[in-house]
Amino acid sequence: MLFLGSSGAAHAERIVIGGTGSALGVMRVLMDEFERTHPMIDGAVLPSLGSGGGVKALLARKIDIAVTARPLKESENRGELTEHYYGRSPLALVTFDDVGANDLTRQDILSIFAGDTTHWPTGEAVRLVLRASSETDSKLLFTLADGVREAYEKQRFKAGIPTAVTDQDNVELLSMLDGSFGSITLSQILSEKLHAHIFTLDGIEASVANIKDGRYPLWKPYWIVVQSDISPSVSSFLEFVRSPRGEEILLATGHDTAQP
Numbered sequence: 001m002l003f004l005g006s007s008g009a010a011h012a013e014r015i016v017i018g019g020t021g022s023a024l025g026v027m028r029v030l031m032d033e034f035e036r037t038h039p040m041i042d043g044a045v046l047p048s049l050g051s052g053g054g055v056k057a058l059l060a061r062k063i064d065i066a067v068t069a070r071p072l073k074e075s076e077n078r079g080e081l082t083e084h085y086y087g088r089s090p091l092a093l094v095t096f097d098d099v100g101a102n103d104l105t106r107q108d109i110l111s112i113f114a115g116d117t118t119h120w121p122t123g124e125a126v127r128l129v130l131r132a133s134s135e136t137d138s139k140l141l142f143t144l145a146d147g148v149r150e151a152y153e154k155q156r157f158k159a160g161i162p163t164a165v166t167d168q169d170n171v172e173l174l175s176m177l178d179g180s181f182g183s184i185t186l187s188q189i190l191s192e193k194l195h196a197h198i199f200t201l202d203g204i205e206a207s208v209a210n211i212k213d214g215r216y217p218l219w220k221p222y223w224i225v226v227q228s229d230i231s232p233s234v235s236s237f238l239e240f241v242r243s244p245r246g247e248e249i250l251l252a253t254g255h256d257t258a259q260p
Contacts, residue, residue, distance in 0.1 A: 012039075013233050018046035019054025019067035021167025022089075022184070023222050025191030026253045027067055033249060034240045041233055048166040055081070058225060064234050066225040069136050082230075083223045086241055087255035089187035091140050091218040092206040094196040096175045099124055103200045106145040112181060113141075113151035124179035129170060130156050130163045137170075137183050140218045144201075185220050186254035208256045221260065 054066035100121030164170035
């Protein structure tokens, strides 16, 4: 009996997922549920590789599924890969402290990045956590008001202001710095059960309903990318993500699953 049990586990088929950090939490939730109904599948979700890193690993056949926060670039795909859009999630403006504020206007955000607002209403110093300017999160923030990009860039080169490399680094810095301010997708907050305080933007909540009707302007799209010669097990997982149960999980973790 013991031998048979060990043998069955040894022959479980492995599916390895990697890519953009903000999608890894929901991939773990999806894979856990998929494994429950597919006991011969052994799923593994790697630490953050980034969208580009995930695609490179997929092309090298080091992983079976890449998750990205952008469509494939022409240079990344010569027919070997196929991409499948699965949803979008609001990019929330957050802190992990009680800073005495619940709403931020676009002008407030510009003032914070410009260095004109240096303290929260509680008197706590504002501690910025930034991302590289090439990151989707940064590009979205740049759309909020004229001058945000220039102010953001100046802050990135000031001593003592951290720039997070990955989505997981971003969460770690925001959660440990008193008076922190930055951005995290709602999907990452919900799927990883983060205790973030989410600001409203001009009185509008960072919710799926509000990105659906266009009231909340900040959101990130997500794709699952697979090899064109997809394996039966990976195909089954992709079908599960598109199934009613998969959609239920995506909705519960802050995704709008309709094509924008």
